[in-house]
Amino acid sequence: MKILVCISNLPDTTTKIKLNSDSKSVDLSGVQWVINPWDELALTRAMELKEKSGGKIEKITVITVGDKIAEPTLRKALAVGADNAVRIDAIASDDYYVAAQIAEYVKKESFDLVMAGIESSDYNGSAVGGMLAEFLEFPSISSVSSVELEGDNFVMKRAIDGGTETVTTSLPAVAIVQKGIAIDPRIPAMRGIMMARKKPLTVEAPADIQAVSEFVNFEMPQPKPPVKMVDAENVGELFRLLHEEAKVL
Amino acid sequence: MIDFEFSEEQIMIQQAARDYAQRELIKDVIERDEKAEFPTEHIKNLAELGFLGMLVDEKWDGGGMDTVSYVLAIEEISKIDASVSVIMSVNNSLVCYGLEKYGNDEQREKYLKPLARGEKIGAFLLSEPEAGSDATKQRTIAEDKGDYYLVNGTKNWITNGNSASTYIVIAHTHPEKGHRGINAFIVEKNSPGISIGPHEKKMGMRSSDTHSVMFTDVKVPKENRIGEDGFGFKFAMKTLEGGRIGIASQALGIASGAFERALQYSQERKAFGTEIFNHQSIAFKLSDMAVKIENARNLCVKAAWLKDQGKPYGTASAMAKQYAADIAMEVTTEAVQILGGYGYVSEYHVERLMREAKLTQIYEGTSEVQKIIISRSLLK
Ligand SMILES: Cc1cc2nc3c(=O)[nH]c(=O)nc-3n(C[C@H](O)[C@H](O)[C@H](O)COP(=O)(O)OP(=O)(O)OC[C@H]3O[C@@H](n4cnc5c(N)ncnc54)[C@H](O)[C@@H]3O)c2cc1C
Numbered sequence: 011m012k013i014l015v016c017i018s019n020l021p022d023t024t025t026k027i028k029l030n031s032d033s034k035s036v037d038l039s040g041v042q043w044v045i046n047p048w049d050e051l052a053l054t055r056a057m058e059l060k061e062k063s064g065g066k067i068e069k070i071t072v073i074t075v076g077d078k079i080a081e082p083t084l085r086k087a088l089a090v091g092a093d094n095a096v097r098i099d100a101i102a103s104d105d106y107y108v109a110a111q112i113a114e115y116v117k118k119e120s121f122d123l124v125m126a127g128i129e130s131s132d133y134n135g136s137a138v139g140g141m142l143a144e145f146l147e148f149p150s151i152s153s154v155s156s157v158e159l160e161g162d163n164f165v166m167k168r169a170i171d172g173g174t175e176t177v178t179t180s181l182p183a184v185a186i187v188q189k190g191i192a193i194d195p196r197i198p199a200m201r202g203i204m205m206a207r208k209k210p211l212t213v214e215a216p217a218d219i220q221a222v223s224e225f226v227n228f229e230m231p232q233p234k235p236p237v238k239m240v241d242a243e244n245v246g247e248l249f250r251l252l253h254e255e256a257k258v259l
Numbered sequence: 260m261i262d263f264e265f266s267e268e269q270i271m272i273q274q275a276a277r278d279y280a281q282r283e284l285i286k287d288v289i290e291r292d293e294k295a296e297f298p299t300e301h302i303k304n305l306a307e308l309g310f311l312g313m314l315v316d317e318k319w320d321g322g323g324m325d326t327v328s329y330v331l332a333i334e335e336i337s338k339i340d341a342s343v344s345v346i347m348s349v350n351n352s353l354v355c356y357g358l359e360k361y362g363n364d365e366q367r368e369k370y371l372k373p374l375a376r377g378e379k380i381g382a383f384l385l386s387e388p389e390a391g392s393d394a395t396k397q398r399t400i401a402e403d404k405g406d407y408y409l410v411n412g413t414k415n416w417i418t419n420g421n422s423a424s425t426y427i428v429i430a431h432t433h434p435e436k437g438h439r440g441i442n443a444f445i446v447e448k449n450s451p452g453i454s455i456g457p458h459e460k461k462m463g464m465r466s467s468d469t470h471s472v473m474f475t476d477v478k479v480p481k482e483n484r485i486g487e488d489g490f491g492f493k494f495a496m497k498t499l500e501g502g503r504i505g506i507a508s509q510a511l512g513i514a515s516g517a518f519e520r521a522l523q524y525s526q527e528r529k530a531f532g533t534e535i536f537n538h539q540s541i542a543f544k545l546s547d548m549a550v551k552i553e554n555a556r557n558l559c560v561k562a563a564w565l566k567d568q569g570k571p572y573g574t575a576s577a578m579a580k581q582y583a584a585d586i587a588m589e590v591t592t593e594a595v596q597i598l599g600g601y602g603y604v605s606e607y608h609v610e611r612l613m614r615e616a617k618l619t620q621i622y623e624g625t626s627e628v629q630k631i632i633i634s635r636s637l638l639k
Contacts, residue, residue, distance in 0.1 A: 200309025
């Protein structure tokens with residue numbers, strides 16, 4: 011069996027975001043790039059599944075749509091343990107574009123399971139996994155918090171309101187994963203870092219697809235106004251402020 | 260050509276060390292320090308990640324990484340836990356390095372491989388109750404008995420003294436020849452005649468185990484001598500040249516760990532109506548700390564780079580160690596000052612870092628000894 015893990019390359023989650031003067035794009039100079047945390051957990055789980063599958067899962071591929079800046083992130087995924095990496099050489103202009111590009115690649119290769127993070131923590135689109143399944147006409151399971159391989163089936167658990175749902179699906183399928191899928195992202199070992207040097211990272215030309223949306227404007231959130239302290243004895247004043255200034259009552 | 264960029268791989272290793280330290284070591288570092296408890300689980304995990312033998316060639320089951328990566332990794336681990344980084348440093352740069360560089364293939368196969376995989380830990384036994392800075396005054400004797408050596412004597416302050424399985428022991432075979440009569444041996448800790456003193460109660464790095472080790476008629480096979488007869492002193496000095504890069508990086512990490520905490524605190528803590536960073540005397544302290552750390556890092560990386568290039572690095576590593584250790588003491592003391600009362604309690608980490616910093620000025624050659632090495636090199 012083969013698993014494909016979709017990886018998005020994004021600024022470290024602690025980055026202070028600055029906008030460019032046109033307010034249509036983010037200033038990416040000096041940014042430290044990382045694997046999207048959800049994708050990193052998906053990859054970690056894929057590795058765990060492969061390791062305990064007794065050879066049944068033969069290969070884990072990671073894929074990203076991005077320019078050369080994304081390569082260190084892919085090599086990190088290789089160091090963590092993926093067998094090969096693919097970069098579709100294009101700017102990830104919107105979710106539609108990314109999903110469509112990955113779908114074209116999946117059509118050429120065959121995978122039993124495609125894993126995507128529930129969202130990327132830069133633009134938080136939450137759309138690639140679902141769209142990808144649509145483009146491929148694969149079943150998709152969303153909000154997956156656990157995957158096990160049982161026989162030839164992937165058994166997945168989803169958190170639903172007040173409980174857990176267990177599902178299996180025909181393959182190939184797309185699993186859109188969230189919290190719980192793996193405990194901690196795997197730290198690459200020296201051996202993995204060394205082996206990553208020799209693993210294939212292929213660059214594919216993008217398919218002829220157009221993005222369907224574009225960014226018009228970004229706004230930074232307003233800085234938080236200073237806190238007003240109200241004495242515990244002075245409840246009346248608290249209500250007055252909530253009513254007249256905060257206008258929440 | 261000068262290039263101050265780290266390679267992608269070096270950054271990956273730095274991040275791996277940082278992730279492990281910030282995610283795992285932080286959880287129980289204070290408790291282990293209080294209880295003086297050896298970090299058994301962490302050492303096992305770090306061994307699996309390959310940090311215990313990261314400098315050793317792949318051929319001998321090591322990580323095959325360069326010394327610059329090693330500096331970055333030790334710095335990250337030491338920001339959180341210098342007890343763990345000293346175990347890593349002794350194993351990598353004193354024990355594995357010496358065996359890889361000066362041992363023969365049989366010794367490498369038998370002893371280096373498990374050490375490089377981190378399945379076993381090593382210790383380096385040079386210091387004695389009466390031979391510290393002046394390591395030529397070895398009283399431990401390894402008498403040549405034909406097909407084996409008979410070792411008698413006492414070693415002091417041995418890091419990993421109890422947790423190690425493999426010892427590198429420095430001892431005199433021909434006292435009449437002075438330092439040319441000294442040998443280095445590989446000794447298995449479970450050899451009959453070895454007894455281990457109690458865990459020393461220390462000021463800092465309390466979760467690394469420091470012991471004295473006594474040898475009474477310990478038989479060491481002839482084939483366990485490293486190098487030619489009389490090579491031991493040179494072996495020890497050469498090995499320590501590289502070890503200093505490890506301890507320098509440890510001091511750097513202790514300093515930068517304390518600095519990061521002080522910098523963050525200074526932007527959160529308010530006094531006299533403003534964050535204390537806005538008081539110039541605090542901002543200037545942080546500025547001075549930042550410059551010292553930057554200098555220390557440059558010295559460490561330069562020494563590591565020279566070693567990786569196969570160039571002489573003895574003076575550079577002495578400079579790195581003396582400077583980084585001395586500024587670690589200064590920076591951690593200032594960090595405690597910036598945190599005020601909070602700095603003095605264990606929960607905020609900086610008091611522990613200050614206690615840890617002190618050791619870096621003492622072991623693997625005191626700051627004074629580094630100055631001896633540096634000043635001698637000035638006249639060459
Ligand atoms: C926690 C810990 C772990 C250690 N781990 C190890 C280990 O794993 N293996 C090992 O072999 N050793 C180890 N050591 C020993 C350490 O390397 C020695 O303590 C160190 O080399 C200093 O030796 P000393 O304590 O005998 O001090 P001394 O040599 O007696 O020095 C005392 C003071 O005199 C100064 N001094 C000495 N000679 C001169 C001089 N010529 N000019 C100016 N000043 C001088 C010194 O700098 C120092 O300030 C460890 C020590 C400690 C505390």
